[in-house]
Amino acid sequence: MSGFKEAHxxxxxxxxxxxxxxxxxxxxxxxxxxxxxxxxxxxxxxAPGEVLPAPLIEGINIxxxxxxxxxLPRGLLFSTRPFNLTELTVLVxxxxxxxxxxxxxxxxxxxxxxSLNDAMPHWDKSHVLQIPNxxxxxxxxxxxxxxxxxxxxxxxxVMRKPDPDLTRYARLNRLLNSVISQxxxxxYCILAELSLxxxxxxxxxxxxxxxxxxxxxxIEYLHAxxxxxxxxxxxxxSHDGLGFASLIIYRQDKQHPALHEELELKRLAxxxxxxxxxWTAPPVIQHGDFRFALLVCSELxxxxxxxxLRGDIDALFVPExxxxxxxxxxxxxxxxxxxxxxxxxxxDRQYGDSRIRAPYKDxxxxxxxxxxxxxxxxxxxxxxxxxxxxxxxSSHRSPE
Numbered sequence: 001m002s003g004f005k006e007a008h009x010x011x012x013x014x015x016x017x018x019x020x021x022x023x024x025x026x027x028x029x030x031x032x033x034x035x036x037x038x039x040x041x042x043x044x045x046x047a048p049g050e051v052l053p054a055p056l057i058e059g060i061n062i063x064x065x066x067x068x069x070x071x072l073p074r075g076l077l078f079s080t081r082p083f084n085l086t087e088l089t090v091l092v093x094x095x096x097x098x099x100x101x102x103x104x105x106x107x108x109x110x111x112x113x114x115s116l117n118d119a120m121p122h123w124d125k126s127h128v129l130q131i132p133n134x135x136x137x138x139x140x141x142x143x144x145x146x147x148x149x150x151x152x153x154x155x156x157x158v159m160r161k162p163d164p165d166l167t168r169y170a171r172l173n174r175l176l177n178s179v180i181s182q183x184x185x186x187x188y189c190i191l192a193e194l195s196l197x198x199x200x201x202x203x204x205x206x207x208x209x210x211x212x213x214x215x216x217x218x219i220e221y222l223h224a225x226x227x228x229x230x231x232x233x234x235x236x237x238s239h240d241g242l243g244f245a246s247l248i249i250y251r252q253d254k255q256h257p258a259l260h261e262e263l264e265l266k267r268l269a270x271x272x273x274x275x276x277x278x279w280t281a282p283p284v285i286q287h288g289d290f291r292f293a294l295l296v297c298s299e300l301x302x303x304x305x306x307x308x309l310r311g312d313i314d315a316l317f318v319p320e321x322x323x324x325x326x327x328x329x330x331x332x333x334x335x336x337x338x339x340x341x342x343x344x345x346x347x348d349r350q351y352g353d354s355r356i357r358a359p360y361k362d363x364x365x366x367x368x369x370x371x372x373x374x375x376x377x378x379x380x381x382x383x384x385x386x387x388x389x390x391x392x393x394s395s396h397r398s399p400e
Contacts, residue, residue, distance in 0.1 A: 021075030025067025059110020119241025205236030
């Protein structure tokens with residue numbers, strides 16, 4: 001048995017095992033650890049500068065640092081299944097900053113053999129994340145899901161125990177397949193807060209991208225050091241700035257827990273919610289010609305966040321797991337008018353009130369869609385008219 005184990009470790013270090021070597025560098029929450037070798041058994045190459053070009057060594061050194069590996073691992077130097085661009089945006093701490101862009105250039109040249117251009121996603125001077133994608137369009141279709149995460153699954157994620165809901169993966173596949181099969185299609189699909197385990201996200205996002213759908217989902221708690229967790233929303237957004245279709249991952253932290261959430265995290269496991277990346281004003285994303293922002297559940301109650309977004313976005317996505325639908329009803333209705341943008345709210349199915357709210361003059365037009373309840377998971381697609389919203393906002397006096 002020890003001989004088989006040593007042979008597996010050697011093959012894995014050379015990226016010749018069944019599991020690709022690159023998976024050792026991705027966050028543990030995203031990758032099943034079965035079949036992966038501990039980092040201390042990874043073999044490295046000594047003095048490669050004599051036979052390998054300097055740009056390759058430079059890029060692999062950066063990549064090894066990102067993956068928290070010592071030396072120059074052979075599995076990165078001579079990779080048979082190298083990291084793709086989507087995985088690199090997850091691996092690096094801040095892939096869209098100036099320093100992150102420079103390092104990404106070196107890494108992609110080393111492992112993929114081509115140089116990134118200026119059309120890569122980046123934060124501009126106004127701190128807006130610019131993501132080139134397709135030609136401008138006037139309308140966007142949004143698939144709002146009604147998906148139930150059982151309370152026992154939430155408790156299991158807090159206490160780092162196996163998910164007791166054995167139907168969850170099959171239910172999620174059926175739900176996303178129903179989104180893909182919509183007759184008129186969709187450009188974006190949103191899932192509720194804490195609805196998706198991180199290890200499923202990449203697979204689901206790639207599946208959706210084949211149909212041109214960008215996935216926005218609340219991710220299950222990510223456990224960090226010192227008894228802390230992170231509550232994040234991830235957006236897998238299509239990107240065509242490199243001359244071919246690709247997918248980039250944007251991750252945003254919930255800055256503060258809701259009151260009940262804070263109490264339950266402490267009661268069940270002595271945990272505290274701490275964001276990985278802090279911000280004071282909600283980040284804005286320019287995806288092609290569509291400008292939007294993300295707020296997670298109770299963050300919508302922060303009036304300073306809403307004020308910072310006023311007049312600066314076309315739409316606000318709000319993944320939630322929220323029982324207090326009456327209070328949030330008032331918040332959504334007022335936010336659509338004072339931010340003057342479309343509000344896309346996606347709540348857990350057991351509480352409902354998922355909707356797309358628009359700042360129309362006539363009351364009967366304001367809820368483009370609104371759903372609640374049901375015993376099965378489903379989605380409803382609505383269409384937002386960004387061009388007409390901007391035309392209205394460009395008028396000095398409100399037109400009829």
